[in-house]
Amino acid sequence: xxxxxxxxxxxxxxxxxxxxxxxxxxxxxxxxxxxxxxxxxxxxxxxxxxxxxxxxxxxxxxxxxxxxxxxxxxxxxxxxxxxxxxxxxxxxxxxxxxxxxxxxxxxxxxxxxxxxxxxxxxxxxxxxxxxxxxxxxxxxxxxxxxxxxxxxxxxxxxxxxxxxxxxxxxxxxxxxxxxxxxxxxxxxxxxxxxxxxxxxxxxxxxxxxxxxxxxxxxxxxxxxxxxxxxxxxxxxxxxxxxxxxxxxxxxxxxxxxxxxxxxxxxxxxxxxxxxxxxxxxxxxxxxxxxxxxxxxxxxxxxxxxxxxxxxxxxxxxxxxxxxxxxxxxxxxxxxxxxxxxxxxxxxxxxxxxxxxxxxxxxxxxxxxxxxxxxxxxxxxxxxxxxxxxxxxxxxxxxxxxxxxxxxxxxxxxxxxxxxxxxxxxxxxxxxxxxxxxxxxxxxxxxxxxxxxxxxxxxxxxxxxxxx
Amino acid sequence: xxxxxxxxxxxxxxxxxxxxxxxxxxxxxxxxxxxxxxxxxxxxxxxxxxxxxxxxxxxxxxxxxxxxxxxxxxxxxxxxxxxxxxxxxxxxxxxxxxxxxxxxxxxxxxxxxxxxxxxxxxxxxxxxxxxxxxxxxxxxxxxxxxxxxxxxxxxxxxxxxxxxxxxxxxxxxxxxxxxxxxxxxxxxxxxxxxxxxxxxxxxxxxxxxxxxxxxxxxxxxxxxxxxxxxxxxxxxxxxxxxxxxxxxxxxxxxxxxxxxxxxxxxxxxxxxxxxxxxxxxxxxxxxxxxxxxxxxxxxxxxxxxxxxxxxxxxxxxxxxxxxxxxxxxxxxxxxxxxxxxxxxxxxxxxxxxxxxxxxxxxxxxxxxxxxxxxxxxxxxxxxxxxxxxxxxxxxxxxxxxxxxxxxxxxxxxxxxxxxxxxxxxxxxxxxxxxxxxxxxxxxxxxxxxxxxxxxxxxxxxxxxxxxxxxxxxxxxxxxxxxxxxxxxxxxxxxxxxxxxxxxxxxxxxxxxxx
Numbered sequence: 001x002x003x004x005x006x007x008x009x010x011x012x013x014x015x016x017x018x019x020x021x022x023x024x025x026x027x028x029x030x031x032x033x034x035x036x037x038x039x040x041x042x043x044x045x046x047x048x049x050x051x052x053x054x055x056x057x058x059x060x061x062x063x064x065x066x067x068x069x070x071x072x073x074x075x076x077x078x079x080x081x082x083x084x085x086x087x088x089x090x091x092x093x094x095x096x097x098x099x100x101x102x103x104x105x106x107x108x109x110x111x112x113x114x115x116x117x118x119x120x121x122x123x124x125x126x127x128x129x130x131x132x133x134x135x136x137x138x139x140x141x142x143x144x145x146x147x148x149x150x151x152x153x154x155x156x157x158x159x160x161x162x163x164x165x166x167x168x169x170x171x172x173x174x175x176x177x178x179x180x181x182x183x184x185x186x187x188x189x190x191x192x193x194x195x196x197x198x199x200x201x202x203x204x205x206x207x208x209x210x211x212x213x214x215x216x217x218x219x220x221x222x223x224x225x226x227x228x229x230x231x232x233x234x235x236x237x238x239x240x241x242x243x244x245x246x247x248x249x250x251x252x253x254x255x256x257x258x259x260x261x262x263x264x265x266x267x268x269x270x271x272x273x274x275x276x277x278x279x280x281x282x283x284x285x286x287x288x289x290x291x292x293x294x295x296x297x298x299x300x301x302x303x304x305x306x307x308x309x310x311x312x313x314x315x316x317x318x319x320x321x322x323x324x325x326x327x328x329x330x331x332x333x334x335x336x337x338x339x340x341x342x343x344x345x346x347x348x349x350x351x352x353x354x355x356x357x358x359x360x361x362x363x364x365x366x367x368x369x370x371x372x373x374x375x376x377x378x379x380x381x382x383x384x385x386x387x388x389x390x391x392x393x394x395x396x397x398x399x400x401x402x403x404x405x406x407x408x409x410x411x412x413x414x415x416x417x418x419x420x421x422x423x424x425x426x427x428x429x430x431x432x433x434x435x436x437x438x439x440x441x442x443x444x445x446x447x448x449x450x451x452x453x454x455x456x457x458x459x460x461x462x463x464x465x466x467x
Numbered sequence: 468x469x470x471x472x473x474x475x476x477x478x479x480x481x482x483x484x485x486x487x488x489x490x491x492x493x494x495x496x497x498x499x500x501x502x503x504x505x506x507x508x509x510x511x512x513x514x515x516x517x518x519x520x521x522x523x524x525x526x527x528x529x530x531x532x533x534x535x536x537x538x539x540x541x542x543x544x545x546x547x548x549x550x551x552x553x554x555x556x557x558x559x560x561x562x563x564x565x566x567x568x569x570x571x572x573x574x575x576x577x578x579x580x581x582x583x584x585x586x587x588x589x590x591x592x593x594x595x596x597x598x599x600x601x602x603x604x605x606x607x608x609x610x611x612x613x614x615x616x617x618x619x620x621x622x623x624x625x626x627x628x629x630x631x632x633x634x635x636x637x638x639x640x641x642x643x644x645x646x647x648x649x650x651x652x653x654x655x656x657x658x659x660x661x662x663x664x665x666x667x668x669x670x671x672x673x674x675x676x677x678x679x680x681x682x683x684x685x686x687x688x689x690x691x692x693x694x695x696x697x698x699x700x701x702x703x704x705x706x707x708x709x710x711x712x713x714x715x716x717x718x719x720x721x722x723x724x725x726x727x728x729x730x731x732x733x734x735x736x737x738x739x740x741x742x743x744x745x746x747x748x749x750x751x752x753x754x755x756x757x758x759x760x761x762x763x764x765x766x767x768x769x770x771x772x773x774x775x776x777x778x779x780x781x782x783x784x785x786x787x788x789x790x791x792x793x794x795x796x797x798x799x800x801x802x803x804x805x806x807x808x809x810x811x812x813x814x815x816x817x818x819x820x821x822x823x824x825x826x827x828x829x830x831x832x833x834x835x836x837x838x839x840x841x842x843x844x845x846x847x848x849x850x851x852x853x854x855x856x857x858x859x860x861x862x863x864x865x866x867x868x869x870x871x872x873x874x875x876x877x878x879x880x881x882x883x884x885x886x887x888x889x890x891x892x893x894x895x896x897x898x899x900x901x902x903x904x905x906x907x908x909x910x911x912x913x914x915x916x917x918x919x920x921x922x923x924x925x926x927x928x929x930x931x932x933x934x935x936x937x938x939x940x941x942x943x944x945x946x947x948x949x950x951x952x953x954x955x956x957x958x959x960x961x962x963x964x965x966x967x968x969x970x971x972x973x974x975x976x977x978x979x980x981x
Contacts (some may be wrong), residue, residue: 401643401644412635419617420621
């Protein structure tokens with residue numbers, strides 16, 4: 001019966017919806033506003049648990065045939081994405097004590113939760129828009145800073161352009177094949193029809209734009225710089241993950257060949273190289289991580305060169321590792337000083353002497369992002385490049401590996417700043433850590449991410465077997 | 468069974484120690500040093516027991532542990548000892564406590580962090596040596612960089628940031644290409660094993676590979692290992708790293724880390740791609756001999772006392788490479804002994820240099836003179852280690868270099884009769900390295916110890932303390948033991964050396980493609 005299927009299979013989404021409504025009700029009263037964050041946390045945790053439970057019990061259902069399909073694999077992917085939202089919520093209190101932030105994140109997560117199950121390009125579009133629209137508001141939330149408006153506008157325009165490209169691609173696809181399912185995409189990739197090829201090209205361009213792959217990347221550093229740290233964390237991790245999930249669904253089971261394969265290899269490669277090189281010169285933490293995310297988008301899209309069989313596993317594993325490490329970095333950045341000070345990389349000078357814990361956590365995050373063994377960032381890169389080599393694109397894989405080597409330098413620079421620079425004079429009168437309510441929560445977020453990072457280091461096989 | 472547990476203890480004890488040290492909130496510096504020494508001394512005991520229990524008549528892996536780790540890829544936690552890594556594991560465990568005690572006063576700031584890193588370094592080095600799984604090996608191989616990076620960068624000299632970044636970028640570049648080669652190799656193996664991937668050395672060593680592919684893969688592996696050795700012309704990171712590193716860092720770098728490169732060649736690089744090795748032998752052998760001679764020449768003209776020893780390491784490790792490529796059992800065994808010998812001698816020399824640097828705070832050779840009169844005990848030890856470095860009979864240096872050269876000539880002779888003169892010429896040139904070695908070490912000792920008394924900064928130099936004497940005496944005893952009684956060590960490594968020789972001389976090009 002489709003009704004009960006929809007109830008069960010969409011349980012994570014329903015929980016999020018319920019959370020949104022409770023959150024809005026809480027936000028109405030001045031006294032209950034403080035409850036929005038705990039409610040959001042509980043709801044997201046419950047929703048992730050529901051997704052894992054669906055995966056564990058092996059529920060397969062298609063409540064809306066041709067539109068929405070739940071399989072254990074997809075439920076697991078959904079669970080991991082939602083679980084990664086917990087640190088994002090936890091670290092928000094350092095920057096904003098608004099109730100809007102958690103509420104908007106939960107709204108946005110609803111869109112994210114739809115994506116892994118989408119069977120049809122329109123559902124994908126719906127999910128992506130549901131995810132993006134609250135983010136525009138999230139960026140403007142930190143309107144205290146002059147760049148925020150510029151940043152939000154840039155994101156709005158570029159993301160809008162991306163959506164327009166996506167819609168155009170879908171209309172061409174529909175025109176060429178009469179359908180908007182993943183199968184139609186497969187036909188379009190294989191066909192010689194210019195209409196269908198245009199559809200594929202536009203779809204790829206729109207995903208590259210939203211995922212910030214060179215040459216569609218320029219919005220990312222400006223947007224990240226303007227947004228507040230928790231929002232940047234959300235943009236860099238889950239919002240990026242959403243784009244990749246869309247790509248996975250849209251190109252499910254599709255092997256790229258010929259000129260299209262060259263595009264799918266060349267642009268991500270340029271992205272890896274340029275992201276890693278440009279990051280070296282950035283004085284701001286957020287701009288640096290923006291370029292880092294551009295490079296990581298390159299690695300992620302590299303996986304589409306490979307064999308479609310292992311692709312989802314590789315991309316999802318990479319996403320979880322990348323998101324956990326990036327969130328660890330954002331959570332560990334010490335909260336002393338105002339937002340502008342926090343963003344300057346030279347505020348990290350000599351951090352180890354002042355705050356060894358934060359320095360240690362940031363080091364783990366940086367080394368993992370750099371892909372240095374034994375941290376899980378390495379295993380994640382290994383999965384990706386293994387699939388690229390297995391698909392016979394060995395020269396591209398070697399070029400990508402060399403590109404990833406270029407990234408080593410700027411990550412190490414952060415570690416050098418923290419351990420090897422004298423830093424500001426610490427004559428005991430150093431500014432005491434602001435003891436706001438947000439700091440312990442951010443610390444909890446850091447511990448969660450650290451646990452995930454170390455867990456993935458010790459037992460990568462456990463996660464790989466479950467994706 | 469019990470003995471494989473001992474090997475696990477040797478591997479994991481330093482990591483456990485690092486975690487214990489990290490968890491101690493506030494501890495006195497002396498306590499940190501004491502705990503580290505005790506831990507590393509405890510690590511040495513099982514390593515020694517394993518050496519004693521190692522069965523020389525058995526060629527395969529001993530004390531092995533094999534537990535699946537990442538099942539999807541056939542990655543397993545495979546560790547074990549064979550004749551190749553036996554002596555190096557013993558060397559690593561032996562040097563561990565000596566480094567801490569020998570450099571007791573060299574590190575004065577952030578002592579806890581330093582010893583945590585030291586223990587982590589020890590863990591990763593032993594890990595890289597005992598791994599029998601390529602994935603595991605690569606993890607340890609790369610992870611070694613992180614503690615060393617911080618060690619040089621935090622406690623190093625004036626140009627430490629430059630030196631440490633250079634060190635990491637050099638070695639990481641080699642490794643990244645090796646990673647590509649590993650992927651290709653493993654997928655080739657999987658292709659022949661009907662898709663079942665495996666990273667076990669034993670499986671990978673049986674994969675037939677076309678000759679052209681072998682050459683590419685060997686090039687990638689060799690780049691990574693040759694940077695680590697280091698072989699000329701990839702050596703330029705070494706003098707910088709050595710000069711800027713703090714004393715214990717230099718000791719570990721010279722004592723163990725450099726051997727990782729030659730060990731990598733012997734364990735993986737050459738046996739994996741035997742046909743490519745035969746093709747590349749002239750090039751690699753020439754580079755080895757160039758390293759011997761050029762390293763010695765550079766050591767001859769240095770004005771910085773640490774650089775002299777750094778360049779001498781390049782020269783000494785050239786012998787190891789020459790021995791490995793000699794296609795002769797004596798040469799290979801000589802290479803194995805030379806690795807251990809250089810570990811002991813270079814560690815002793817870097818400790819000696821560090822001790823005098825602590826007193827006088829300068830590395831300028833010209834600032835010193837007549838140390839023998841101010842520090843007679845120091846001078847005695849310095850002369851002893853100098854002679855060991857030169858390769859005086861009765862020291863381990865002699866055993867190693869003599870066997871290598873013997874092997875080089877024995878291997879070259881039949882080729883000479885066949886009309887190929889290159890190996891013989893190379894062997895002759897390599898022999899001049901022995902003379903050059905004597906020249907630069909004696910020049911060093913002469914200006915350093917004898918001549919008019921010079922006291923840098925006008926400080927009176929105090930002679931060695933009991934602690935320093937004890938450390939150097941233990942090292943010297945090991946050098947003499949390996950020089951006078953090399954029999955047992957040679958016997959225990961003979962099986963592995965023969966297996967290595969057989970591997971690199973057996974073609975693995977698939978029969979249909981030959």
